[in-house]
Amino acid sequence: MEFLTSITPAEALALIISFPVGPLREEEVSLEQATARVLATDITAQEDIPPFPRSLVDGYAVRAKDTYGAREGTPAFLQVRGEVLVGEAAEQKVGDGEALYVATGAMMPDGADGTVMVEYTRQAGAAIEVTRTVRRGEHICFRGEDVQKGQVVLEKGRTISPFDLGVLAALGVTRIPVWQQPVVGLISSGNEIIPADEVLEAGKVRDINTHTVSSLVKRQGCLVRFAGIARDTVDDIISRLSALRECDAILLSGGSSKGQSDFMTTAIEGLGGKVLFHGLNIKPGKPTIFAALWEKPVFGLPGHPVSCAMVVLRFVQPILARLKGEMRPGLLRTMAGRLTTNIPSTYGIEEYVRVTVERREGLTPLVTPIFAKSSVISTLSKADGYVVVQEGQEGIEAGVEVEVLPLG
Amino acid sequence: MEFLTSITPAEALALIISFPVGPLREEEVSLEQATARVLATDITAQEDIPPFPRSLVDGYAVRAKDTYGAREGTPAFLQVRGEVLVGEAAEQKVGDGEALYVATGAMMPDGADGTVMVEYTRQAGAAIEVTRTVRRGEHICFRGEDVQKGQVVLEKGRTISPFDLGVLAALGVTRIPVWQQPVVGLISSGNEIIPADEVLEAGKVRDINTHTVSSLVKRQGCLVRFAGIARDTVDDIISRLSALRECDAILLSGGSSKGQSDFMTTAIEGLGGKVLFHGLNIKPGKPTIFAALWEKPVFGLPGHPVSCAMVVLRFVQPILARLKGEMRPGLLRTMAGRLTTNIPSTYGIEEYVRVTVERREGLTPLVTPIFAKSSVISTLSKADGYVVVQEGQEGIEAGVEVEVLPLG
Numbered sequence: 001m002e003f004l005t006s007i008t009p010a011e012a013l014a015l016i017i018s019f020p021v022g023p024l025r026e027e028e029v030s031l032e033q034a035t036a037r038v039l040a041t042d043i044t045a046q047e048d049i050p051p052f053p054r055s056l057v058d059g060y061a062v063r064a065k066d067t068y069g070a071r072e073g074t075p076a077f078l079q080v081r082g083e084v085l086v087g088e089a090a091e092q093k094v095g096d097g098e099a100l101y102v103a104t105g106a107m108m109p110d111g112a113d114g115t116v117m118v119e120y121t122r123q124a125g126a127a128i129e130v131t132r133t134v135r136r137g138e139h140i141c142f143r144g145e146d147v148q149k150g151q152v153v154l155e156k157g158r159t160i161s162p163f164d165l166g167v168l169a170a171l172g173v174t175r176i177p178v179w180q181q182p183v184v185g186l187i188s189s190g191n192e193i194i195p196a197d198e199v200l201e202a203g204k205v206r207d208i209n210t211h212t213v214s215s216l217v218k219r220q221g222c223l224v225r226f227a228g229i230a231r232d233t234v235d236d237i238i239s240r241l242s243a244l245r246e247c248d249a250i251l252l253s254g255g256s257s258k259g260q261s262d263f264m265t266t267a268i269e270g271l272g273g274k275v276l277f278h279g280l281n282i283k284p285g286k287p288t289i290f291a292a293l294w295e296k297p298v299f300g301l302p303g304h305p306v307s308c309a310m311v312v313l314r315f316v317q318p319i320l321a322r323l324k325g326e327m328r329p330g331l332l333r334t335m336a337g338r339l340t341t342n343i344p345s346t347y348g349i350e351e352y353v354r355v356t357v358e359r360r361e362g363l364t365p366l367v368t369p370i371f372a373k374s375s376v377i378s379t380l381s382k383a384d385g386y387v388v389v390q391e392g393q394e395g396i397e398a399g400v401e402v403e404v405l406p407l408g
Numbered sequence: 409m410e411f412l413t414s415i416t417p418a419e420a421l422a423l424i425i426s427f428p429v430g431p432l433r434e435e436e437v438s439l440e441q442a443t444a445r446v447l448a449t450d451i452t453a454q455e456d457i458p459p460f461p462r463s464l465v466d467g468y469a470v471r472a473k474d475t476y477g478a479r480e481g482t483p484a485f486l487q488v489r490g491e492v493l494v495g496e497a498a499e500q501k502v503g504d505g506e507a508l509y510v511a512t513g514a515m516m517p518d519g520a521d522g523t524v525m526v527e528y529t530r531q532a533g534a535a536i537e538v539t540r541t542v543r544r545g546e547h548i549c550f551r552g553e554d555v556q557k558g559q560v561v562l563e564k565g566r567t568i569s570p571f572d573l574g575v576l577a578a579l580g581v582t583r584i585p586v587w588q589q590p591v592v593g594l595i596s597s598g599n600e601i602i603p604a605d606e607v608l609e610a611g612k613v614r615d616i617n618t619h620t621v622s623s624l625v626k627r628q629g630c631l632v633r634f635a636g637i638a639r640d641t642v643d644d645i646i647s648r649l650s651a652l653r654e655c656d657a658i659l660l661s662g663g664s665s666k667g668q669s670d671f672m673t674t675a676i677e678g679l680g681g682k683v684l685f686h687g688l689n690i691k692p693g694k695p696t697i698f699a700a701l702w703e704k705p706v707f708g709l710p711g712h713p714v715s716c717a718m719v720v721l722r723f724v725q726p727i728l729a730r731l732k733g734e735m736r737p738g739l740l741r742t743m744a745g746r747l748t749t750n751i752p753s754t755y756g757i758e759e760y761v762r763v764t765v766e767r768r769e770g771l772t773p774l775v776t777p778i779f780a781k782s783s784v785i786s787t788l789s790k791a792d793g794y795v796v797v798q799e800g801q802e803g804i805e806a807g808v809e810v811e812v813l814p815l816g
Contacts (some may be wrong), residue, residue, distance in 0.1 A: 031604060035623045049786070051608055056712075056783060086640065087599035089610035105600050105711060107611045147783045153786060162623035162816060163788035166713050169604040169619040170785055191495030192513050196577040198437060199458055202497035203515045211577040215443045215570035232494065254513075304464075304512060305574050331792050332763055333741040333814065357739055375464060376554045377578055378457070378561060380571035384739050406741065407465075408570060 006279040023179040023325025037178040041144035053108040060099040061112035066355040069231035075129035115139035157327025168406030179325035185244030189230040190254040209253035237267035254303035305377040337367035345389040414687040431587040431733025445586040451562040456552035463510040469520035483537035555789040565735025586732035593652030597638040598662040617661035645675035662711035692782030713785040745775035755796040762791035
């Protein structure tokens with residue numbers, strides 16, 4: 001037996017980032033299915049939005065100059081020549097001294113260059129009194145003011161938001177070109193692991209990682225295929241890996257402690273794969289394996305649930321993002337807070353410390369570390385986020401402002 | 409015609425919060441379906457996790473006192489009596505001067521009170537040399553250390569995270585009691601609105617709000633039923649509202665500008681409902697209606713897409729959260745940044761200003777307002793979040809630190 005070969009997290013990320021994966025095949029989905037999918041092409045506007053100038057208020061379309069100087073005591077008189085119905089073409093023109101009624105959203109008629117809100121008018125038979133000056137362009141949304149024809153409105157590699165959907169709908173883009181969702185194969189391993197719905201016998205524990213990892217991976221927008229719980233034999237691991245050959249990435253949890261890791265590395269190498277690193281200078285999460293098999297990324301994740309989850313968040317999700325074709329990730333929402341307790345840490349190891357955050361009105365939030373072993377899943381459930389203690393730091397002192405990262 | 413009756417956002421939220429809705433019926437889902445659902449009951453542990461003391465490393469289960477004073481030059485000698493197989497009951501005991509091999513996850517045998525990592529041992533025939541002192545409890549996860557039997561591990565009203573799933577799986581809770589997902593009825597209205605997949609004619613625009621609102625509401629964990637695009641007639645609105653009678657909440661977008669709002673309030677009152685407020689002192693989003701119909705909350709949302717989205721985020725989502733049974737909402741992740749440009753604002757109106765955020769290494773992020781009309785959907789798509797200008801503020805000056813809220 002030999003010690004794990006530990007590399008730094010930066011070296012690991014460099015290997016992960018240089019691993020040759022990219023987005024999968026392109027497919028089309030409907031607007032209903034498009035939220036959180038990744039755009040496979042730039043979307044170029046084929047028309048202007050809005051397609052015609054629209055009134056933004058209920059009022060009268062007027063020539064602004066006809067209202068110059070109008071006020072309460074000295075209103076402008078305009079003849080109302082009719083109405084532009086919402087949803088109809090504006091057939092009539094507005095001439096000098098004239099107005100047409102326009103409700104919100106109605107097409108502005110030719111000749112008019114502003115709308116006066118109905119609140120600033122008084123009926124006077126077939127005419128209106130306008131009691132304030134209308135600016136040119138007032139209360140109009142111009143043709144193409146939102147989006148201009150020919151403009152790239154959404155870029156390839158963007159994760160589609162509810163508001164992006166609105167832009168797509170406005171443009172009439174109802175078949176959306178997106179990248180296919182990566183299929184992630186999962187295997188749980190360990191002679192002690194039983195499915196969550198089975199009765200516990202002495203020495204056995206229930207499978208946690210499959211559920212946590214599957215949920216994290218699905219939340220990231222991937223599909224999951226589960227190949228069951230492998231016994232600690234090379235043959236069983238080989239047979240389950242082979243069942244996942246069509247997947248775009250494979251995550252094998254457990255089985256990477258020193259004793260068991262032999263089965264896993266032997267299985268990967270037996271199938272013609274290559275272990276790229278084995279052991280990471282992080283805590284929790286040290287016994288992590290990263291390998292190339294069938295030109296696909298394969299991770300051996302630590303069996304301890306907290307370690308396993310942290311490795312997924314820090315090292316697996318970046319490669320899944322690339323498989324998804326995500327080129328413009330959203331803003332990572334971190335939170336700043338003041339540490340209530342010292343965090344001790346070992347120099348040379350990057351540590352991830354679960355924390356709770358207490359918001360205080362008008363004051364910096366308080367950040368309290370949760371100290372617990374990496375086997376203790378309930379602490380992840382209680383945590384509001386985590387703090388990174390860099391390799392070069394020997395802990396962080398109470399009172400220091402720290403950045404809290406989200407747990408997925 | 410009369411002016412809209414504008415109430416303050418605080419008054420509106422008070423009305424919304426006092427509206428008598430609560431969680432729906434309870435149902436059971438599998439672990440695979442449980443992420444992001446809301447727990448309908450407290451989950452009490454029926455057993456300890458772990459169910460037995462486990463070794464956290466690959467090594468030897470020992471009696472700590474047998475190793476006191478052991479070091480490289482003066483190791484302790486222990487007879488190895490065998491191995492506890494991972495996944496099996498530990499049948500043998502560890503006596504004085506004895507050790508049993510335990511891999512990570514194996515049950516600790518009786519008699520042992522610590523594990524020495526294999527790295528700190530040397531083989532010596534049937535014995536080992538232990539080259540360091542083992543503390544009592546070292547590298548053991550005790551029975552119940554994660555969760556103790558009888559403990560409430562997850563509370564009713566909690567939104568289930570990937571890590572909560574891990575806790576449920578560990579406890580063997582595979583049928584999860586959750587609240588049913590609220591069904592939200594949607595209607596789009598306006599004579600100018602056509603479905604996104606139809607050809608535009610003069611005066612028409614495509615339906616944006618149905619897609620944006622539907623996506624926001626689904627992302628919040630609700631189901632959506634769409635009753636189509638209503639023409640601007642009381643009868644059509646009545647017939648579409650009636651089609652959504654079984655829904656838990658109804659959102660009717662468009663149709664709440666002054667001209668059109670008459671149709672909507674008349675329709676709601678014609679069906680026996682009651683308008684609770686009509687008009688909100690916010691920008692964008694003023695022409696908002698809130699009503700009770702069939703004892704259910706009904707919102708008339710502004711037709712302008714930005715206004716509509718902001719009202720959903722600020723006023724609709726709180727009531728949907730209550731319908732979902734959410735009692736312990738997650739931490740709202742806001743972000744602090746420095747404003748690059750003055751934001752002008754009107755005293756007495758709460759304004760929501762879309763912003764972009766530029767992260768800078770080691771410096772406060774820069775927050776830049778996007779100024780555009782509320783009809784311009786593309787700005788929401790570009791925004792990284794929004795800033796609230798309080799009613800009592802006349803704008804915010806450049807250089808001030810502001811809080812950026814997430815867009816959904």
